[in-house]
Structure formats: structure tokens, C-alpha cells
Amino acid sequence: MGIDIGKQKCRAAVMDEKGFLVEEFSFRNNSFGIEGLVSKLSMDDRVAMESTGSVWMNQYESLEEMNVQVVLANPWKTKAIVSARTKSDKIDARILAHLLRGDLAAESYVPPKELKVVRALVRHRMSLLRVRTMVKNRVHALIDKYGYRCEFSDLFGKKGLEWLRTLELDSLDRLMLSNHLAHIECVNQQIKRVDLEILDEASHDEDVKLLLSMAGIGVYTALLIKSEIGDVRRFPDYKKLVSWAGLAPSLRQSGNVKFHGGVTKQGSKTLRWAMVECARIAVRFDGRMGVSMRG
Numbered sequence: 001m002g003i004d005i006g007k008q009k010c011r012a013a014v015m016d017e018k019g020f021l022v023e024e025f026s027f028r029n030n031s032f033g034i035e036g037l038v039s040k041l042s043m044d045d046r047v048a049m050e051s052t053g054s055v056w057m058n059q060y061e062s063l064e065e066m067n068v069q070v071v072l073a074n075p076w077k078t079k080a081i082v083s084a085r086t087k088s089d090k091i092d093a094r095i096l097a098h099l100l101r102g103d104l105a106a107e108s109y110v111p112p113k114e115l116k117v118v119r120a121l122v123r124h125r126m127s128l129l130r131v132r133t134m135v136k137n138r139v140h141a142l143i144d145k146y147g148y149r150c151e152f153s154d155l156f157g158k159k160g161l162e163w164l165r166t167l168e169l170d171s172l173d174r175l176m177l178s179n180h181l182a183h184i185e186c187v188n189q190q191i192k193r194v195d196l197e198i199l200d201e202a203s204h205d206e207d208v209k210l211l212l213s214m215a216g217i218g219v220y221t222a223l224l225i226k227s228e229i230g231d232v233r234r235f236p237d238y239k240k241l242v243s244w245a246g247l248a249p250s251l252r253q254s255g256n257v258k259f260h261g262g263v264t265k266q267g268s269k270t271l272r273w274a275m276v277e278c279a280r281i282a283v284r285f286d287g288r289m290g291v292s293m294r295g
Contacts, residue, residue, distance in 0.1 A: 001041070002096025003049040004089045005029065005056050012037065013093035015101055024090065029055060034062050043067045048100035050075045050092075051108045060110065073099065074106040076266060111230045118201055119227035123270065125194045125220065132187045139164070139180050142173060156184065198223055207232075215289065216282030221274050228271035245271050 004011045006029060014023040027033035037059070041047070046069040049056055056072065063070045073096060099105040111119060136156060143150070148167060152160045161181065169177060202208045202223045211222035235241040242248050246267040252259040265272065282289045 001047045002093045004092040005049055005052055007055050011089035011093045013097045015097045034059055038062055038066055041068050046100055048073050048096040048105045071100060071105050072108040072110050074108045115227055115230055121197055122224040122227055128187055128191050132184060135180050135183050142177055215286040216278040221278055224274045228268045
């Protein structure tokens with residue numbers, strides 16, 4: 001079975017071992033629809049679905065609990081194998097079924113449930129940081145409108161906030177600034193609560209403790225790296241891990257000519273961001289790494 005997953009509705013295509021279409025049907029992506037899907041399957045069936053956003057999780061976990069063989073197909077690699085001129089839910093479901101039948105569906109890594117919880121926690125912190133950055137940018141735009149320049153290094157530190165509250169602004173802009181500052185304070189409190197949860201999770205993880213021994217890595221980034229990679233032993237060597245993370249240089253070859261470009265940027269964007277940020281900090285505090293990167 002190949003399943004094309006949508007937020008509201010999903011499409012399934014069932015094939016036999018010879019590739020003949022046995023059945024096609026649609027179902028709602030909710031508890032009732034998933035129950036109906038599970039009732040049609042047995043432990044002898046195999047299912048392929050694409051990892052689109054987070055809408056696949058409920059279906060994947062429901063099928064896994066029924067001991068149905070589920071393959072979460074990597075959407076980037078699936079499109080590299082099959083690029084259809086005509087695209088629809090029906091066609092995508094059939095393609096997934098064909099790829100599964102021929103053992104050509106490139107499987108995505110699915111972390112265990114306990115790691116999914118940790119991954120959701122660190123990603124939630126990332127989303128809070130993005131919100132705070134967005135609001136801070138609005139404050140910067142507001143004071144730039146009046147041509148004010150802050151003499152303090154941290155505009156949102158104690159002295160910077162006091163300075164912001166003394167600015168002469170129009171009544172509407174003063175209201176907007178007050179709301180922005182209140183929003184930032186609220187998000188700061190939320191981040192502090194999340195940080196306590198992250199610290200508690202990190203204190204029980206031996207891999208995180210090992211990562212903390214490396215320059216440039218803090219508690220948050222250590223837990224983030226662990227949650228994104230999972231069990232590092234699933235990679236046969238470090239080169240496979242670098243490639244999976246999208247940090248390997250791209251390569252194009254034509255005849256005897258090779259072209260090396262920037263990193264491939266495939267895989268987890270979150271992991272790649274964390275590794276780059278850690279590297280930037282590490283070269284500032286570890287002279288050996290600075291020499292290595294300059295070389």
C-alpha cells in the first residue's frame with residue numbers, strides 16, 4: 001500500500017506483488033479515518049508513506065502498534081527516483097506503492113517515541129527564539145523610525161529597557177512598543193521554563209554529557225544534536241553521518257572534470273544549524289579548531 005498524506009484527506013493505493021492495482025480509496029486524516037485504514041490491514045501487509053511535515057505521525061504510530069510494516073519514504077530521494085510530469089494524490093499513492101513493491105523506497109529515519117518527545121522539546125525552544133527575534137526586530141524598526149540610537153550594547157538588557165521606556169513616541173507607537181516589550185518578557189519566561197525541562201532531560205543522558213566535553217557545545221545544543229541524530233551507531237562511519245546531515249561538500253562530475261561546491265544542505269536543517277553555530281563558537285575558544293578551519 002502507498003499512502004499520499006494530506007492534512008485533511010489521504011489517498012491509498014493497494015497493489016499485489018505483480019504490480020496490479022487491487023484497490024484505491026480515500027480516507028480522512030483523523031482518528032476515524034485512521035481506524036478505518038487499520039481495519040483493512042494485517043501484519044502481512046506493507047505500507048509506504050511520505051514524511052510530509054508532522055501529519056504522518058498519527059498514522060505511522062497507529063500502524064506500528066498493529067505490527068504492520070511501515071516505510072516512511074524520504075520525499076527528496078523519492079522525487080529523485082521518480083519525477084512525474086502529472087502530479088496528483090492518486091498518482092503519488094501509486095508511485096509509493098510501486099517503489100515499495102520494488103524495494104526502491106528510500107526510508108527516512110524515525111526516532112523512538114522517547115526521542116520524539118525530546119526532539120519536540122528542543123524544537124519548541126527554537127520556535128520561541130524565532131518569535132522573540134521577530135518581536136525584537138519590530139522594536140528596532142520602531143526606534144529607527146525616529147532615528148534613535150541606543151548607547152548600550154544590549155538594547156533588551158536592564159539599562160536598554162529603561163532607555164526604551166523613556167523615549168518620546170507618538171501615542172500609537174508608544175502602545176506598540178509597550179506591547180512588544182511585554183511580549184518579549186512573556187516569551188523570556190516561557191524560554192526559562194523550557195530551559196528547566198531541557199536541563200532535566202540533559203542531566204540523564206550520557207551522550208549529552210559526552211557532547212558537553214567538546215568546545216562550542218552547550219546543554220541546549222548538545223540535547224538538540226542528540227535528538228536529531230538519535231543512536232549514532234546507525235551510521236557505519238563518520239562520513240555517512242556528515243552526508244546525512246547535509247554538511248558534506250557537493251560534487252558534480254563530467255568526464256574527468258570534478259566540480260566541488262558548498263554543502264549539500266540535505267537532511268535535518270535543525271541539526272545543520274546547530275553544528276554550524278557550535279563550530280562558530282568553538283573556533284573562538286579552541287585555537288586548534290581555528291587553525292584547522294583556516295587551513
